[in-house]
Amino acid sequence: MAAKIYTITSGKGGTGKSMFAVNLAAALAGLAKKTLLIDADLGMANIGLMLGLENNKITLHEVLADEANVTDTLCDGPNGLKILPCGISLQGFKKADPSKLKDVISEMAPNFEFIIIDTPTGMNHITATCIELCNEVLLVLTPEMTAIADGSKMKTIAALLGKEVTGMVLNRTVPVHDEQYREKLAKSLDMKILEVLPEDVSVPNSITGKSPVVTKYPYSEISIAMNRLGAALCGIKIPELEEGKGQKKQKTEKARLSGAKLPFSQSKK
Ligand SMILES: Nc1ncnc2c1ncn2[C@@H]1O[C@H](COP(=O)(O)OP(=O)(O)O)[C@@H](O)[C@H]1O
Ligand SMILES: [Mg+2]
Numbered sequence: 243m244a245a246k247i248y249t250i251t252s253g254k255g256g257t258g259k260s261m262f263a264v265n266l267a268a269a270l271a272g273l274a275k276k277t278l279l280i281d282a283d284l285g286m287a288n289i290g291l292m293l294g295l296e297n298n299k300i301t302l303h304e305v306l307a308d309e310a311n312v313t314d315t316l317c318d319g320p321n322g323l324k325i326l327p328c329g330i331s332l333q334g335f336k337k338a339d340p341s342k343l344k345d346v347i348s349e350m351a352p353n354f355e356f357i358i359i360d361t362p363t364g365m366n367h368i369t370a371t372c373i374e375l376c377n378e379v380l381l382v383l384t385p386e387m388t389a390i391a392d393g394s395k396m397k398t399i400a401a402l403l404g405k406e407v408t409g410m411v412l413n414r415t416v417p418v419h420d421e422q423y424r425e426k427l428a429k430s431l432d433m434k435i436l437e438v439l440p441e442d443v444s445v446p447n448s449i450t451g452k453s454p455v456v457t458k459y460p461y462s463e464i465s466i467a468m469n470r471l472g473a474a475l476c477g478i479k480i481p482e483l484e485e486g487k488g489q490k491k492q493k494t495e496k497a498r499l500s501g502a503k504l505p506f507s508q509s510k511k
Pocket of ligand 2 (some may be wrong): 259260261283288360361
């Protein structure tokens, strides 16, 4: 088995790379794919905090400092997902040798079907290494001029490293980012939009709950989009939901999160 390796990047910080990496990995694991999520943001690692692994003493920092073996460092996540978290201490960052990251990923590749790598913000050697060794580069952008400009730059950098960006995920959208907006954006960046993820309070709520959105709020719009993308990466096409139980639950959940009332919500007497 040789894993298909996806590098998640953006250029700009705060676009949702870590959120997306966690949820894509959990969605793939939910489809019974052997999946490894790697937090390669060695300086500002967030995935341990997002999934309740922040107290782990042995992390990618220790592996890169030759103090631990990578197999012993893997943690269990939801749906059988394996996680290689990174420490959050500055001492850990100082002792980690980033030049060893390539060997760590190569060592893990035969054991998985998918490897999802979360990278640091901006252009740096770690992101460049991850772009070079992966099979596909995915950009996570928000509909802001700055994020789009940095995403365009990242596309050029990937090309210089010999990789064509597979596509972008447009995150934190609101209704104004309609089809017309998205078509224009895709054309201006000459890049496919793979999925659209709305601004959704289920994201911060799931981080507080230390779980991926796809497991904590499985009927949210974001979860449905993430599962659809995960399935597409596995070559599975998910049919559109018909108005039924799942959609009703999704609407109820959306309404609950937004505090809105729905015509079919039943008030308890
Ligand atoms: N679709 C979304 N809806 C609401 N909040 C979001 C969404 N995506 C990301 N966020 C929030 O945006 C912030 C940045 O996300 P993060 O994944 O840490 O970005 P990055 O890794 O690119 O720096 C976090 O506080 C996260 O909760
Ligand atoms: Mg991040």
